Amino acid sequence: DQQTVSLLKVTLAAYFAGAVMMPYDAFLESAKNLRYDLDLLGRRFDTSLEQVCHRLTTLNASHMRGIPFFFVRVDDAGNISKRLAAAGMQFATHGGTCPKWAVHKAFRTPEKILT
Numbered sequence: 001d002q003q004t005v006s007l008l009k010v011t012l013a014a015y016f017a018g019a020v021m022m023p024y025d026a027f028l029e030s031a032k033n034l035r036y037d038l039d040l041l042g043r044r045f046d047t048s049l050e051q052v053c054h055r056l057t058t059l060n061a062s063h064m065r066g067i068p069f070f071f072v073r074v075d076d077a078g079n080i081s082k083r084l085a086a087a088g089m090q091f092a093t094h095g096g097t098c099p100k101w102a103v104h105k106a107f108r109t110p111e112k113i114l115t
Contacts, residue, residue: 014054015058018051018054018055018058019058021046021047021051022044022045022047022051022052022055024058024059024061024064025064027041027055027059028064028066030044030045031056031066032066036056036067038052038053038111038113047100050073053069053071054071054084056069056071056104057069057071057084070083070084071083071084072084072103074103074109076078076102076107078104
């Protein structure tokens with residue numbers, strides 16, 4: 001349907017933009033050299049934290065793989081507004097998120113990256 005086609009176009013355009021801003025080989029090499037430091041990667045490629053995290057989920061080419069990451073954007077209540085699971089992460093399809101999930105702690109400690 002038309003809505004699906006539109007979503008696909010937006011998704012592919014976003015992927016293309018990320019690939020232009022953060023070329024695969026250069027980004028993967030930098031990620032390894034910087035020990036996957038999100039802030040340093042953002043500064044090196046002049047991109048936002050979200051753009052860096054999104055790009056990390058795409059580093060799965062068979063000839064040169066990065067660490068398998070997943071990406072989730074959530075609000076304070078735990079509602080997921082964006083998710084990328086190149087790492088095979090399984091997301092809940094029904095109900096809410098687990099209160100022990102680190103995302104809830106993240107909202108209590110802004111400006112700090114939790115791993």
